[in-house]
Amino acid sequence: TLPQMARAARDLGWEYLGIADHSTAAAYAGGLSAEKLKEQWREIDALNARTQGFRLLKGTECDILPDGALDWPDAILAQCDYVVASVHSNFRLSEAEMTRRIIKALRNRHVTMLGHPTGRLLLAREPYPVDMLNVIQAAADYGKVIEINAHPSRLDLDWRLCRHARDKGVLIAINPDAHTMDGLKDVRFGVGIARKGWLERVHVLNAQRLPSVLEYLQIS
Numbered sequence: 494t495l496p497q498m499a500r501a502a503r504d505l506g507w508e509y510l511g512i513a514d515h516s517t518a519a520a521y522a523g524g525l526s527a528e529k530l531k532e533q534w535r536e537i538d539a540l541n542a543r544t545q546g547f548r549l550l551k552g553t554e555c556d557i558l559p560d561g562a563l564d565w566p567d568a569i570l571a572q573c574d575y576v577v578a579s580v581h582s583n584f585r586l587s588e589a590e591m592t593r594r595i596i597k598a599l600r601n602r603h604v605t606m607l608g609h610p611t612g613r614l615l616l617a618r619e620p621y622p623v624d625m626l627n628v629i630q631a632a633a634d635y636g637k638v639i640e641i642n643a644h645p646s647r648l649d650l651d652w653r654l655c656r657h658a659r660d661k662g663v664l665i666a667i668n669p670d671a672h673t674m675d676g677l678k679d680v681r682f683g684v685g686i687a688r689k690g691w692l693e694r695v696h697v698l699n700a701q702r703l704p705s706v707l708e709y710l711q712i713s
Contacts, residue, residue, distance in 0.1 A: 495512065495533070495536055495537060495540060495549065496540060497674055498510060498512070498671070498674060498677070499540060499544070499547065499549055500674075501674035501675075501677055502547070502677055503546075503547050505677060505678070507547075508546070508547060508548070508702060508703040509547065509548045509549070509550055509703050509706065510547075510548075510549055510550070510677075511549075511550040511552045511574070511575060511668075511699075512533065512537060512549055512550065512551065512552055513552035513553050513554040513575070513577050514530070514533065514553065514554065515553075515554050515556070515581075516553055516554065516555045516556050516563075516564035516565050517564060517565075518556040518558065518564040518581070518582070519554075519556055519564075519581050524556075525553075527565075527569060530553065530569070533551075534551050534572070537549045537551050548703060550574040550575060550706075550710075550712075551572075551573055551574045551575075552573055552574055552575045552576065552577060552605075553565060553569075553570070553573050553576055553577070554577040554578075554579055554608055555570065555576055555577065555578050555579070555604075556578075556579065556580075556581050556582070557578050557579060557580045557594060557595060557598040559582070559583040559586070559594065560594065560597075561593065561594040561595070561596075561597025561598050562597075562598075563578060563598060563601055563604070567601070567603060570601070570603035570604075571603055573603070574710055574712050575605040575606070575710055576603050576604050576605050576606075577605065577606050577607075577608040577640065577668075578598045578599070578601070578604045578606070578607055578608065579607070579608035579609060580594070580595065580612055580621070581612075584612060584621040585621075586621070586622070587622060588622035588623060588624055589624075591621055591622055591623045592623050592624040592627050592628060595607065595610070595623065595628050595631075596627065596628060596631040599628075599631050599632060599635050599637050600631075600635060604637060605637070605638055605710065606637060606638035606639060606640050606666050606698075607628070607632060607637060607638070607639050607640060608640045608642065608668070609640060609642040609647050609649045609670075610623070610625065610628060610639055610640065610649060610650055611623060611625065611649050611650075611651070612649070613647065613649050613651075614646050614647065615645070615646050615647065615648065616646075617646065620649075625654055626657070629654065629657060629658050629661055629663055630661065632658070632661075632663045633661040633662050633663050637663070638663070638664045638665065638666050638698055639658055639663055639664075639665055639666075640665070640666050640667075640668050641655070641665055641666070641667045641668070641683045641686050641687055642668055642670050642683070643667055643668060643669045643670065643679045643680050643681070643682045643683025643684070643686070644669065644670040644676075644679055644682075645679060645682050647670065648682060648683070648686050650665070650686075650690075651686075652686045652687075652689040652690040653690070654690070655686065655687060655689075655690025655691065655692050656690050656691045656692075659690075659691065659692055659696050664696065664697070664698045665687060665692060665696055665697050665698065666697065666698045666699050667680055667683035667684060667686075667687055667697055667699060667700070668680070668683065668699070669683065
């Protein structure tokens with residue numbers, strides 16, 4: 494539950510936790526309807542109103558559809574504190590098509606970051622074909638964050654691309670992709686990837702204190 498996840502995050506010494514369930518297209522993974530998403534936001538607002546020293550952020554992990562459109566309309570995305578855009582289907586596009594698909598999504602002004610950018614599952618699924626150098630350049634051009642997904646089956650962005658993203662001025666977010674309280678601890682694997690990729694605290698959005706994150710996200 495949201496209170497349980499918030500409590501687990503506080504127990505880790507965190508100041509904030511972003512909640513970003515899947516959008517409707519990812520029904521296989523519990524994707525939310527618009528009504529369920531708004532119900533979740535109301536619960537987050539209520540929890541934040543009675544909690545001091547900690548904040549839940551209202552997000553979504555929005556599917557990037559095959560044509561590069563986003564699964565939620567702009568009217569919903571605009572109400573999120575942050576938006577993670579991710580590919581979860583149609584992995585068989587060509588490299589050029591997949592690259593165009595992702596870059597189109599990054600152009601959306603409501604998108605905050607790109608989630609698990611190559612879609613790989615270690616020892617289970619190869620990355621989909623994508624020109625990550627062009628994607629990183631697009632993230633730099635449009636001021637987007639790229640995720641290091643810290644789940645041990647993903648570890649994506651690959652450490653070998655972290656330094657390139659850093660040199661392009663792209664911020665990284667280290668996200669645990671947690672579906673349980675215990676899953677929050679997976680963030681440590683992402684920290685290891687960031688260190689291996691020559692990142693320091695200044696290069697990681699959610700290594701910053703809450704006021705700096707709220708300022709970056711332009712929320713009060």
